Amino acid sequence: MTPIPYLDLRAPYMELRVELDAAILGVLDAGTYILGEEVESFEREYAEYIGVKHCIGVANGLEALVLALQARGIGAGDEVLVPSNTYIATWLAVSAVGARPVPVEPEEDTMNMDPGLMEAAITSRTRAVIPVHLYGLPARMDLIGEIAARHGLFVLEDAAQSHGASIGGRRTGAWGHAAAHSFYPTKNLGAFGDAGAVTTDDDDLAARLRLLRNYGSPRKYIHDVKGGNSRLDPMQAAVLRVKLKVLDEWNERRSSLAALYLEALRDCPGLRVPVASEGMTHVWHIFAVRHEQRDALQAKLAGAGIGTLIHYPVPPHLSGAYRE
Ligand SMILES: *Cc1c(COP(=O)(O)O)cnc(C)c1O
Numbered sequence: 325m326t327p328i329p330y331l332d333l334r335a336p337y338m339e340l341r342v343e344l345d346a347a348i349l350g351v352l353d354a355g356t357y358i359l360g361e362e363v364e365s366f367e368r369e370y371a372e373y374i375g376v377k378h379c380i381g382v383a384n385g386l387e388a389l390v391l392a393l394q395a396r397g398i399g400a401g402d403e404v405l406v407p408s409n410t411y412i413a414t415w416l417a418v419s420a421v422g423a424r425p426v427p428v429e430p431e432e433d434t435m436n437m438d439p440g441l442m443e444a445a446i447t448s449r450t451r452a453v454i455p456v457h458l459y460g461l462p463a464r465m466d467l468i469g470e471i472a473a474r475h476g477l478f479v480l481e482d483a484a485q486s487h488g489a490s491i492g493g494r495r496t497g498a499w500g501h502a503a504a505h506s507f508y509p510t511k512n513l514g515a516f517g518d519a520g521a522v523t524t525d526d527d528d529l530a531a532r533l534r535l536l537r538n539y540g541s542p543r544k545y546i547h548d549v550k551g552g553n554s555r556l557d558p559m560q561a562a563v564l565r566v567k568l569k570v571l572d573e574w575n576e577r578r579s580s581l582a583a584l585y586l587e588a589l590r591d592c593p594g595l596r597v598p599v600a601s602e603g604m605t606h607v608w609h610i611f612a613v614r615h616e617q618r619d620a621l622q623a624k625l626a627g628a629g630i631g632t633l634i635h636y637p638v639p640p641h642l643s644g645a646y647r648e
Pocket residue numbers: 384385386387410411413414456482484485506507508518519520
């Protein structure tokens with residue numbers, strides 16, 4: 325039997341090889357290697373795709389989270405609500421600005437942040453909440469947004485795993501005050517290296533983000549704030565523009581494969597398959613199942629040549645990074 329790897333990053337490249345090669349060569353030919361037209365075009369196209377006014381291309385998904393928190397003025401003494409089950413980047417962004425990540429447990433069925441537990445975790449120091457659309461399934465943004473509004477919290481979506489997902493037709497990345505996107509190669513919309521973006525409808529926040537990602541500089545050698553260097557690479561922007569055109573089609577493919585799995589795995593003893601809540605479009609970044617004998621199941625699949633991964637073997641609060 326042909327082995328089935330967890331993920332083959334070369335396959336999508338081969339499928340779009342002609343267009344991708346042309347896009348990369350186009351950047352080399354144009355002679356602009358930092359920011360410029362390619363980045364601006366991607367920002368325009370991605371903002372339109374998500375359904376927001378602004379997209380600010382940055383270096384990676386972690387930076388997108390960090391800069392959004394920084395642009396909002398969140399820092400020392402502040403508490404930020406995060407899912408206890410997420411990739412550690414969500415937590416590290418909060419720590420990077422000097423604030424404290426406060427974990428909220430997930431709902432059993434969707435594996436996303438539980439809105440009731442979120443509200444219970446709010447204190448007088450809570451300034452923001454970062455819901456993650458884990459595995460490609462949107463978090464309950466209507467409820468989370470409503471609770472956040474009542475407590476005056478900044479809502480920053482971590483949309484790293486949910487490109488194209490939506491709730492009632494409105495895409496993830498368009499629900500919070502801002503959203504962080506990662507284009508890490510394995511994501512549904514993946515670059516050929518590191519890349520990320522922030523989307524927002526807030527004009528002021530967008531302007532601050534543009535300064536922060538580029539040395540605080542509105543014009544060459546003029547520096548208004550102490551910014552950093554976190555720019556989206558034009559080569560990656562060119563790649564992302566090609567892949568954005570097929571994102572919906574590729575998500576559809578994931579969706580039909582997921583439907584096959586869901587049908588075939590029905591009534592499988594001890595196995596819990598993912599649940600797509602009503603009105604939500606799951607984009608199946610990861611088809612995550614739970615099983616009472618997880619490690620034995622993984623070993624059995626490996627024996628059959630089927631690659632799997634544990635997402636995630638150690639939750640952030642039990643990792644060495646959060647020993648304290
Ligand atoms: C991938 C990912 C990130 C970080 O993205 P990078 O581009 O690798 O920095 C953040 N949050 C979640 C949930 C992710 O899956």
